[in-house]
Amino acid sequence: xxxxxxxxAEARDADVLVLGGGPAGTWAAIAAARAGATVALADKGYxxxxxxxxxxxxxxxxxxxxxxxxQESIERYELAGGLLTDRGWMxxxxxxxxxxxxQLAAWGYPFPTDSRGRVRRESLQGPEYMRxxxxxxxxxxxxxLDQSPALELLADGDGVVSGGRGxxxxxxxxxxxxxxxxxxxxxxxxxxxxxxxxxxxxxGDGHLMAAELGAELSGMEFSGVYGVAPGFGxxxxxxxxxxxxxxxxDGTRLDLPAGxxxxxAIVRASLDGPVHARLDLAPPRIHEAMRWAQPNFFLPxxxxxxxxxxxxxxxxFVLEGTVRGTGxxxxxxxxxxxxxxxxxxxGDAATRELVTGSRSGGGSHNGAWAIASGxxxxxxxxxxxxxxxxGHGDLRPAGRAGLRDDGxxxxxxxxxxxxxxxxxxxSPAKNRFRTAAGLRESLSRLDEVWSDQVPRLSPARGxxxxxxxxxxxxxxxxxxxxGAAREESRGVHHRxxxxxxxxxxxxxxxxxxxxxxxxxxxxxxxxxxxxxx
Amino acid sequence: xxxxxxxxxxxDCDKCVEVCPTNVFDPVPGGHPVIARQADCQTxxxxxxxxPADALYVAPFRGPVAxxxxxxxxxxxxxxxxxxxxAGRFGEYRRWIGWGAGRRPGALRDANAELPELxxxxxxxAARQ
Numbered sequence: 311x312x313x314x315x316x317x318x319a320e321a322r323d324a325d326v327l328v329l330g331g332g333p334a335g336t337w338a339a340i341a342a343a344r345a346g347a348t349v350a351l352a353d354k355g356y357x358x359x360x361x362x363x364x365x366x367x368x369x370x371x372x373x374x375x376x377x378x379x380x381q382e383s384i385e386r387y388e389l390a391g392g393l394l395t396d397r398g399w400m401x402x403x404x405x406x407x408x409x410x411x412x413q414l415a416a417w418g419y420p421f422p423t424d425s426r427g428r429v430r431r432e433s434l435q436g437p438e439y440m441r442x443x444x445x446x447x448x449x450x451x452x453x454x455l456d457q458s459p460a461l462e463l464l465a466d467g468d469g470v471v472s473g474g475r476g477x478x479x480x481x482x483x484x485x486x487x488x489x490x491x492x493x494x495x496x497x498x499x500x501x502x503x504x505x506x507x508x509x510x511x512x513x514g515d516g517h518l519m520a521a522e523l524g525a526e527l528s529g530m531e532f533s534g535v536y537g538v539a540p541g542f543g544x545x546x547x548x549x550x551x552x553x554x555x556x557x558x559x560d561g562t563r564l565d566l567p568a569g570x571x572x573x574x575a576i577v578r579a580s581l582d583g584p585v586h587a588r589l590d591l592a593p594p595r596i597h598e599a600m601r602w603a604q605p606n607f608f609l610p611x612x613x614x615x616x617x618x619x620x621x622x623x624x625x626x627f628v629l630e631g632t633v634r635g636t637g638x639x640x641x642x643x644x645x646x647x648x649x650x651x652x653x654x655x656x657g658d659a660a661t662r663e664l665v666t667g668s669r670s671g672g673g674s675h676n677g678a679w680a681i682a683s684g685x686x687x688x689x690x691x692x693x694x695x696x697x698x699x700x701g702h703g704d705l706r707p708a709g710r711a712g713l714r715d716d717g718x719x720x721x722x723x724x725x726x727x728x729x730x731x732x733x734x735x736x737s738p739a740k741n742r743f744r745t746a747a748g749l750r751e752s753l754s755r756l757d758e759v760w761s762d763q764v765p766r767l768s769p770a771r772g773x774x775x776x777x778x779x780x781x782x783x784x785x786x787x788x789x790x791x792x793g794a795a796r797e798e799s800r801g802v803h804h805r806x807x808x809x810x811x812x813x814x815x816x817x818x819x820x821x822x823x824x825x826x827x828x829x830x831x832x833x834x835x836x837x838x839x840x841x842x843x
Numbered sequence: 844x845x846x847x848x849x850x851x852x853x854x855d856c857d858k859c860v861e862v863c864p865t866n867v868f869d870p871v872p873g874g875h876p877v878i879a880r881q882a883d884c885q886t887x888x889x890x891x892x893x894x895p896a897d898a899l900y901v902a903p904f905r906g907p908v909a910x911x912x913x914x915x916x917x918x919x920x921x922x923x924x925x926x927x928x929x930a931g932r933f934g935e936y937r938r939w940i941g942w943g944a945g946r947r948p949g950a951l952r953d954a955n956a957e958l959p960e961l962x963x964x965x966x967x968x969a970a971r972q
Binding site: 354364367369419423431435438456479480508510511542545593599603609612614 | 860861862864866885886887888889893902903905919932935936939940942949950951952953954955956957958961962
């Protein structure tokens with residue numbers, strides 16, 4: 311393809327624009343800068359606190375290179391991931407995670423030493439990790455725009471992504487624009503403002519921006535993932551529930567398996583009435599270690615005056631959507647490029663099927679994927695931006711939904727749209743335990759929201775809110791279209807009307823489109839290369 | 844949700860305004876920042892981690908204390924600043940993660956990696972029951 315109309319380098323504000331400042335975005339920014347690119351990074355909130363990792367922390371898929379451990383881990387997760395993973399991507403993810411965790415150690419991350427005197431590097435405490443990443447992004451010379459949500463991408467005359475535009479939400483929504491040679495989307499997944507820990511900035515904005523330029527998505531059916539939180543609070547941290555037993559409010563034991571709360575039986579029981587828990591399986595000798603492992607799991611209990619080891623407390627299930635699910639923007643090659651030229655995707659914004667398949671990426675793979683895909687996308691975007699730049703071409707703002715209405719008569723509040731979307735996706739009854747009839751019913755409402763309400767979204771609460779509402783409506787429709795197409799249960803996609811896994815459906819599903827949504831089985835790479843795509 | 848910016852402790856650095864991932868605070872020229880959009884608070888405790896003056900109290904509830912039913916009831920829903928301060932409830936998360944002068948990073952005591960090993964023998968039995 312000719313690049314005759316690409317923008318000249320001197321007309322750029324940066325070689326690479328990174329949208330999102332969580333782990334994937336910060337690793338991408340550092341990688342691009344190290345490759346010689348000038349880099350700007352815009353975060354909706356604050357690079358360092360924004361997104362799921364800063365609040366929740368990361369366990370990492372972290373396996374030493376020696377011996378056969380990596381190969382064994384890859385084979386184990388290939389089966390666990392419903393045969394949808396890719397061995398090459400898994401190996402690269404393990405290798406880059408290993409390298410970059412060494413980098414964190416060299417930067418001085420305070421890794422712990424365990425009771426047997428071994429330094430342990432499989433876990434990163436969120437605030438510490440992301441504060442360090444911000445420092446390193448700044449030292450790499452990256453320009454950071456905090457509190458600056460991106461609203462839309464800019465494309466040149468060839469449809470090559472050439473920058474982004476957004477607002478400074480702490481400066482009266484003054485607008486910003488960055489013209490760039492390539493853009494990395496690291497905007498996170500979508501948890502639909504469910505209140506899952508740290509996930510409210512994750513509203514799928516990047517997916518909408520990408521889809522407006524025709525980008526494809528993959529694995530969107532793997533999105534019915536729920537975290538468990540105490541009934542009173544917002545800490546969706548599931549790990550400590552491995553020590554839980556489940557009760558009714560009166561303290562009589564429920565006939566449910568002890569251990570992790572996310573199991574089908576426990577989520578299903580919660581549909582019939584309140585489920586309570588107590589961490590009574592944790593031996594007292596490890597209580598202290600548990601507290602230091604996850605201080606912000608225990609902090610809300612301490613503040614609420616509840617001892618989770620001895621008191622019974624109500625739990626509730628909170629949607630984590632494509633943050634802990636695996637669906638996201640499809641990758642078209644080894645550099646995390648999307649199907650749109652000049653546009654790259656990393657972290658939770660990208661599909662994680664390549665390393666997690668149909669299982670949740672929470673609990674180690676997402677953290678490793680963010681490091682690896684961020685690094686890969688940053689390098690590739692820098693390379694793309696260095697390529698021939700000559701000629702000219704006016705940049706076209708590519709955003710539509712929620713951006714082009716003036717809020718005149720008939721305008722609809724974003725909060726109304728958000729509530730309608732949430733009513734279709736937040737409840738496990740609809741989203742965890744899916745059926746053809748239920749999905750069809752939800753889709754008819756969601757399609758109506760898209761065609762009827764989204765075009766009338768009011769900018770009264772700021773363009774950002776309107777865009778978030780549109781992004782969530784689009785996201786829900788991709789999730790449920792793909793969920794309706796996958797007529798089986800596999801991993802985190804659960805169909806009550808098709809409870810079994812069908813071997814012939816061990817294939818990734820692509821989806822895309824906005825007004826009309828399509829779903830198709832992925833064409834294997836070898837075939838795609840022969841075609842005219 | 845965030846409930847208190849302590850006028851007694853706040854040093855007007857506006858760090859909370861800067862770092863809040865959901866833009867809950869507004870700065871006030873010549874004064875302490877205010878909780879301008881409490882409904883947007885996601886109870887992530889990030890402001891409590893970053894506040895250098897331990898001036899913030901994030902209540903553990905997902906909604907405003909004002910909207911809570913009487914249960915779970917006092918003392919958890921007590922918003923009396925002096926009593927909360929006496930109980931060490933300001934800047935609590937910052938202490939856990941070990942930020943601030945003279946503190947040891949909590950990450951040095953992160954037991955996540957070892958937890959399965961520590962729990963294995965005991966949990967193995969329990970999970971099989």
